[in-house]
Amino acid sequence: MDLPIFWLLITAALVLFMTPGLAFFYGGLVRAKSVVSMMMLSFGAIGLVGVLWMLFGANMAFVDGTDSDWIPEVLGNPFSDFGLNDAAKAAFANEGGGALAGIIFGSTFAIITVALISGAIADRARFFPWMLFAGLFATLVYFPVASWVFSFVVDDDGAATFTGWVGQLGSHLGLDASTIDFAGGTAVHINAGAAALALALVLGKRVGFSKELSKPHNVPLVLIGAAILWFGWFGFNGGAATTNDQAALIFVNTLVCPAAGILGWIITEHFKNGKATSIGAASGAVTGLVAITPACANLTPVWAIVLGLVAGAVCALAVELKFKLGFDDSLDVVGIHLVAGFIGTLYLGFFAIDTGLFTGGGNLDQLIVQVIPAFAIAAYSFVMAFVIGTVINKTIGFRVHEDEEAAGIDTALHGESGYALD
Template sequence: MDSGNLSWYLVATALVLLMTPGVAFFYGGLVRAKSVVSMMMMSFGAMGIVAVLWILYGFSMQNVSTGWVGFVGDPFADFGLAGLASGASSNVDLVGVAFGATFAIITVALISGAIADRAKFGAWMAFVALFVTFDYFLVAGWVWNPNGWIATLGTHLGLSANVIDYAGGTAVHINAGSAALALALVLGKRVGFSKHINKPHNVPLVLLGAGLLWFGWFGFNGGAAATGGGIAASGSPIGLITINTLGATAAAILGWLLVERFTGRKPTAVGAASGAVAGLVAITPACANLTPGWALLLGLVAGIVCAKAIELKYLLRIDDSLDVVGVHLVGGLLGTLYLGLFATGTGLLVGGNADQLIVQAIAAISVMAFSFGVSWVIGWSIQKTMGFRIRSEDELAGVDTVVHGESGYEFPDGTVGSGPIPIIPAVAAAPAAPAEPVEPAVPAADRVLS
């Protein structure tokens, strides 16, 4: 890899890492003021534990050619990356390891939104360690390792197409969304769960988070283009990835706002931010395999479908606090299956062959079922042992002070509220006493002469 491609690989790694603080801001603005620290700490906690485990054994586990081929790699094949670090191509290899770690981190951070306001931090950290070990490290190898069973699914089935998931529709979004659904069921509903239980306490934080996510997503979708022939090579997908990441996201904003407008609501900033994320999710697996026009249509559809999907939690009485299922699971499924219809050259409606749709559907359903099952078992086990959910009285008092001993905002009276500081009317002053008569001043010259 030449210096230009290596530089882009490094920049893309930093961009994807920045997306997790973006998730923290996005989620932090959506919760109550007395839950914002807890919400953001769940993302930062994931950054700590996932990166360490990825370096120790996660990268080895996703290398499925070293263990049970096609399913899981040997976690001790290069424990701590000692061998990789001393290899002749260690510079490029280790940047690739770091790039992969950022995907693992944000996948876990996304899950946290489903259990906002009611999870113990220690239990969350235990879930993170177990989830990446028994779920993400395996699924990443299935999807992106050349020997993974999902990557080679079409070949093994004798079909003309293999699964397309350029940047993580299955491994990241369907995976995270399914895990979020499982945890929402395990932890149950928040106290007083209803359609208007809580409003976002800080809309600017939500917009900041969405902006950071969109910014970082260009590295998320385009970073891998540095490998192989590189970003400047003939046939490189980097230009297509860039325009599709821009266009699908923009179209999804419009789609979400249209739903708000035509359902009698006002167009909201939170809706625009949520639409942007829905578009980013949907284009993730498809960014290198759609022409720009089909990408725009995907974004528009994603904005509309995800805006409607988040309403299902009230119908089904499932408290997915920040709509991880409605945006990431639904958006990931939409983007993955859309490729079966419109992938350039192989999609059913542009290539005339159903093979692409078949393998996309098998991959999506398999990851969804596996992730839900593993996450439910882990979450249930934690709940029954150390306890995953905080007490109801602590939930009402505020997760930040109970779990972390700090608050996101300090108000003059020492309390944390969900709205503006109340304006205290000024106390009317007592009438002033009549002024004493004052003798006129005597000119200085007269004072001297007197």
């Protein structure tokens, strides 16, 4: 049974709710004097990216070429239906509301991908340079990458054919497998994680960068944010389901993988530090959610549990690398989203139902078509984000002054305080 259009609309609302949830999650992790600034980076992304997507982003993210050329169409025409005028008229006439449902669903992915990046530059980024970066990154990176990964056409029989180069990669290489990225392991998490690493390098370390500086100011706020993210993630992963059976499998995996992620993280944390923390549990849940994103429709629950355990444990260790390697990824976007995004995407090459190396008869095809897009998108996102961030930093300045940073940037940037106690 095909799911109706309102399924997309309901799940789009769930995914949009994730970005305020991300604001809570990030807001609780920073200092008390930076919580407003941190949350504004997410809400700013909602405002700007939401508008850009409706004006031209949705058009850029759709390509209709299905030829077998080695240089396939990689970008839609941003002016093909500028401002969705034609799509709105079709919906008004009851002749195409499904297109708008897909567009609104896609907009929420664009918004949260950009918002995720902001966690890497917490406590030191100016608001309007961030907004400039958000607009340029969405236009030059996310919208094209979305066309590579998510763009598809539907034939008269209702069958979908992916039209971006990632979707066509297997056929171009003459392989028996196609790239699997059901909900955005590459387009969302690897994309955002690579950009976060680039921006962290551009802006440099916070004043007094240390483990002490990284302590959250409001643990309950972090847990509330993680809960909202998990709730919304059922829409994030399940919105693109085409049948009730597929949606059920996705929902099972979206529960069990992050649950295992919690266990993987807190067990690792216990053996490493002697204590399991609530921040670790929340981070483990998010790690499991990231890892299952590309794989939610293509794993059995047992392999989803293993994925969550592995991702939770690995990311619990990966978040410490910033102190050893000397880059200041404030809220561990790299250690969670980039690392878990890679784990979930590549894991499919081994354990995808019927096509993985260990679940599909020892065929390497699935692994090959998972590796190439993961590294290609990471490289493209990193380079573009580094260039965009550097240009902004060298021209109008991206980072606040050191005295403002030390004092707390909420009052300096927004004239507000997160906690007015007098």
